[in-house]
Amino acid sequence: MSDQLADSAERLFAANTGKAVIRAAEDGTFPQALWDAVTEAGFTAALLPEHTGGYGTTVMEAMALLQIAAAHAAPIPLAETMLAGWLLAQAGLSVPEGVLTLAPVRVRDVLTLRRSGDVWHLTGTASRIPWARDAAAIVVLAEGPNGPAVALLCPDGFTLSHDRNLAGEPRDTITIDAMLAADAVAPSPLAPAQLRAAGAAVRTVQIAGALSRALSLSVQYAQTRVQFGRPIGKFQAIQQNLAILAGHAAAAVAAADMAADALANGLDPLLVGAAKARAGEAASVAAGLAHQSHGAIGFTQEYELHFATRRLWSWRDEFGNEAEWNGVVGRAVLAAGPDGLWPALTAA
Amino acid sequence: MQALNFTTPPPFDPVAEALRHDVRQFLAVEMHDRTPHQRAESWSGNDPAFSRKMGERGWIGMAWPKRYGGHERTALERYVVLEEMLAAGAPVGHHWVADRQSGPNILRNGTEAQREQILPRIAAGECSFCIGMSEPDSGSDLAAARTRAQRVQGGWLVNGTKVWTSGAHRADYMILFCRTGAKSEGDRHAGASQFLVDMNQARGGGMTVRPIIDMRGAHHFNEVAIGDLLLPDDALLGQEGDGWNQVTAELAFERSGPDRFLSAFTLLVEAVRALGPTAPERAAVAIGRLTSHILALRRLSRSVAGMLQAGEDPALQAALVKDLGNVLEQETVKVVRLLVDVEPSEEDGSPPLIAVLAHLVMTAPSFSLRGGTREIMRGIIARGLGLR
Numbered sequence: 001m002s003d004q005l006a007d008s009a010e011r012l013f014a015a016n017t018g019k020a021v022i023r024a025a026e027d028g029t030f031p032q033a034l035w036d037a038v039t040e041a042g043f044t045a046a047l048l049p050e051h052t053g054g055y056g057t058t059v060m061e062a063m064a065l066l067q068i069a070a071a072h073a074a075p076i077p078l079a080e081t082m083l084a085g086w087l088l089a090q091a092g093l094s095v096p097e098g099v100l101t102l103a104p105v106r107v108r109d110v111l112t113l114r115r116s117g118d119v120w121h122l123t124g125t126a127s128r129i130p131w132a133r134d135a136a137a138i139v140v141l142a143e144g145p146n147g148p149a150v151a152l153l154c155p156d157g158f159t160l161s162h163d164r165n166l167a168g169e170p171r172d173t174i175t176i177d178a179m180l181a182a183d184a185v186a187p188s189p190l191a192p193a194q195l196r197a198a199g200a201a202v203r204t205v206q207i208a209g210a211l212s213r214a215l216s217l218s219v220q221y222a223q224t225r226v227q228f229g230r231p232i233g234k235f236q237a238i239q240q241n242l243a244i245l246a247g248h249a250a251a252a253v254a255a256a257d258m259a260a261d262a263l264a265n266g267l268d269p270l271l272v273g274a275a276k277a278r279a280g281e282a283a284s285v286a287a288g289l290a291h292q293s294h295g296a297i298g299f300t301q302e303y304e305l306h307f308a309t310r311r312l313w314s315w316r317d318e319f320g321n322e323a324e325w326n327g328v329v330g331r332a333v334l335a336a337g338p339d340g341l342w343p344a345l346t347a348a
Numbered sequence: 349m350q351a352l353n354f355t356t357p358p359p360f361d362p363v364a365e366a367l368r369h370d371v372r373q374f375l376a377v378e379m380h381d382r383t384p385h386q387r388a389e390s391w392s393g394n395d396p397a398f399s400r401k402m403g404e405r406g407w408i409g410m411a412w413p414k415r416y417g418g419h420e421r422t423a424l425e426r427y428v429v430l431e432e433m434l435a436a437g438a439p440v441g442h443h444w445v446a447d448r449q450s451g452p453n454i455l456r457n458g459t460e461a462q463r464e465q466i467l468p469r470i471a472a473g474e475c476s477f478c479i480g481m482s483e484p485d486s487g488s489d490l491a492a493a494r495t496r497a498q499r500v501q502g503g504w505l506v507n508g509t510k511v512w513t514s515g516a517h518r519a520d521y522m523i524l525f526c527r528t529g530a531k532s533e534g535d536r537h538a539g540a541s542q543f544l545v546d547m548n549q550a551r552g553g554g555m556t557v558r559p560i561i562d563m564r565g566a567h568h569f570n571e572v573a574i575g576d577l578l579l580p581d582d583a584l585l586g587q588e589g590d591g592w593n594q595v596t597a598e599l600a601f602e603r604s605g606p607d608r609f610l611s612a613f614t615l616l617v618e619a620v621r622a623l624g625p626t627a628p629e630r631a632a633v634a635i636g637r638l639t640s641h642i643l644a645l646r647r648l649s650r651s652v653a654g655m656l657q658a659g660e661d662p663a664l665q666a667a668l669v670k671d672l673g674n675v676l677e678q679e680t681v682k683v684v685r686l687l688v689d690v691e692p693s694e695e696d697g698s699p700p701l702i703a704v705l706a707h708l709v710m711t712a713p714s715f716s717l718r719g720g721t722r723e724i725m726r727g728i729i730a731r732g733l734g735l736r
Contacts, residue, residue, distance in 0.1 A: 060356075219733050219734060219735065222735060223734065223735065233730075233735040234735070234736075236727070238735075239726065239727065239730035239735050239736065240723065240726045240727075240730070242729075242730060242733055242735060243671070243725075243726035243727070243729035243730050243733070244726065246668065246729050246732075246733055247668055247671055247672045247729070250354060250648060250665075250668055250672070251641075251644045251645075251648070251672060253354060254354065254644040254645075254647040254648045254651075255644050257356060257357075257647055258643065258644065258647060270643075271643070273636070273640070274636075274639060274640035274643040274644065275640075275643075275644075277636065277637065277640045278640045278641060278643070278644045281637070281640075322637070323633050325636070325640075326632075326633045326634075326636035326637040326639075326640055327629060327632050327633045327636055328636065329635075329636035329637075329639050329640050330627075330631070330632030330633055330634070330635040330636025330637075330639065331632050331636070332636075333620060333635060333636070333639050334620055334623060334624065334625050334627055334631075334632060334635060335625050336620075337620065337621070337625070338617045338618070338620045338621035341616070341617055341620050342435040342436075342613075342617075345639065345642060345643060345646070346368065346431075348643060
């Protein structure tokens, strides 16, 4: 991505995201100023083709923006709005303005679409929907009579019960009973498993961002916290832990790169799975080491480490944890067999 | 954060992929009778005839200028050949060190005569190198090296002892790291230099190579006693006193390649063979995890190859790749042994999985020692983070 775009994103998130904004968001106040700035900058449309309202950014650039947003713990549905718009555009539906999100996100939640005269009837319950309470519309991937279909669902079509992830991000349950106009529904270009893979890809990118934040906070703390007469970062035990943390952070960046690649090129389950699983493992190890390096202060609400680590602990489980995705990867290479294993890796 | 500054690896390249196809065809023929147990030796496997065949194909010294026997291919093309060889368990040990670090060092620091004399022979697969760094009292602390070269009439007189010198008993050359001057106040890295030692001459007088047998019973290591070894003036490699900088740059080549995370790949292949497509979910998850790690490492390692090609100095990134890679290699052994109910053995007639597992159980401890210990790698990373 161009340095210019990265720099402007850094500036935007640094100026509009801070402890106060994140805390207010966790207390239920949507960060409208931040969202307006992000929308104004075109970031929410970064995954859209130009003819559907995009600005010609590549998938790689869109994911780089998302990584920066995550590094700042920006408490907004940027990933969800990007991805929902991306799905609408692929289905040939127009992309509305405002906050968008996706449903369903859990494997067992199935939404059903039935023909009812010249309109569609959408029903079902979906849990853990990111930012459903704030969404202008929810992009639904439903089971239709002729296979998966994409539908645009407005807030008057569902009831809501609030839920949150460990980072305090909205993860609501929606119960849908909605009649949808014919032009709000289209055959889906993606199967449910592919949408799950796309979700895993964006969470992978976000994990890399939050991990880079956890690393830089840990390094800064080790350089300034003095015990036994010197900064704790001068002790080899701390240095070795932070080196391990840096290794996992770098692996997460590589995983984010793989995820972006996959999102741009057909969502190869082997590549997405390896990316999400590797990033998830990195999140687990690195969050633990970041807290260990900080001692008690990192455990407080006052200090900001938890904005990164609570996101890591949430995102590693969203759209499939390490067991699920490593299983996908393992099945793929076991099917490839001993002679097909290496060719499968180099083709991924 | 500098530690995370991995540039995006070079994109898909049809030329490199065509080359990959050629390499696979070559390996299908050349490797057809090589057993899994032999393949498990990875880049420690030594076969001069195999190296010559690779030289004939133009697969050694690939990125070097043609006037030195190189082929002016890209870093990515070279990377493809390396990883294909390692994934297949090809016996590349004869030329590995020369191709990986000694040749690039000579190309960067050598005189025109040194380049012309040696590089074409390396590229032909006819010339092997050993690394004269470690000493009895200088392992991780390379700056403590005591072997000394003293200027005398007509050259340099060397005295000292090198140890853990893999392949010194058959190498054609050693790149010797030693003291040529005093450490200066506040700079213990000053006063070191590198020399090109013709091993065939040296073993004839001034150098005694004694085998050190490893715990598997194999002979890779040696102790190299150097007593009044006379080196000609033109044996000096690079600048006198610049040895520390040269050796540091050499280590970036040594530490970042696919040889730092594929040493246990043959075991993964044999595990996949033994488990089969209907393996239980627990096994699929475990195999998948190792695979996910390999994919991420491959991306990091290819990124470093691209940075080396661009003339950057990715010493920090190389240390990071080596540390992550060695953890994965050792993890492969831990994970696979719990998926297959076998007792490891390298005795003749052992089935492939059992022999490969045994080989790796016994060699894996060396993975996080050779080329710089895990703790040293993490120290380098910590310095890159600004902690030292």
